[in-house]
Amino acid sequence: MPDYNLSYFYVFVFFAVGAFVVGALMTVSRIIAPRRPTPEKLRPYESGEEPIGQAWGRYPIHFYVFALLFVVFDVEVIFLFPWAVIFASLGWYGIVEMGVFIAILVVGLVYAWKKDALSWY
Template sequence: MLENYFPILMFILVGLAVGVGPLVLGLLVSPHKPDAAKNSPYECGFEAFEDARMRFDVRYYLVAILFILFDLEIAFLFPWAVVLQEIGLFGFIAMMIFLGVLVIGFIYEWMKGALEWD
């Protein structure tokens, strides 16, 4: 009866070894020589110059949302391409409508200047 659970136990043990092993190895092998440069806050390659709670420009969030939007577009294209033979003309037309709406949205954003950095 317990031999049925052996693969699950091995999966858990291998997962823990892959997850925890490099951390423990890094702690054991790495040199512990902290200095001012290593302990300083790092942000985008330059020194932090203001409070961490300062306001960000809305363009950062806009670019993040646009990235997620077009990343999801690609995520829908891969399964569609795999089953294109089975879904036929209806699936092809549905995906072209989907892509058309996304392209119209992309052109609108481009014309509004949402992709421009000043």
């Protein structure tokens, strides 16, 4: 059995290494690469057209529905992981329990489907 603290020390170190590698690559590139900015280069690339206004504006909000549904199903997932590990010992009780849970969420999915919220235009 691997030691708990040591395991997560590994995880910690790997995160640090990931960040370090990106930093190192950028630094090397910054040292080696030339930098000759011109006004044309520094303009946002919009297929050669002169950009009109900023990109940070208002966008249609129905894109938000997908993020919303994802959050709900993600929360379902955090219950599924522990359930999958012990469902054999729970037996039929566990099946019914999770069945009711999923069925209630599927009602929401069906509602979204009927409201035509699941199509991306």
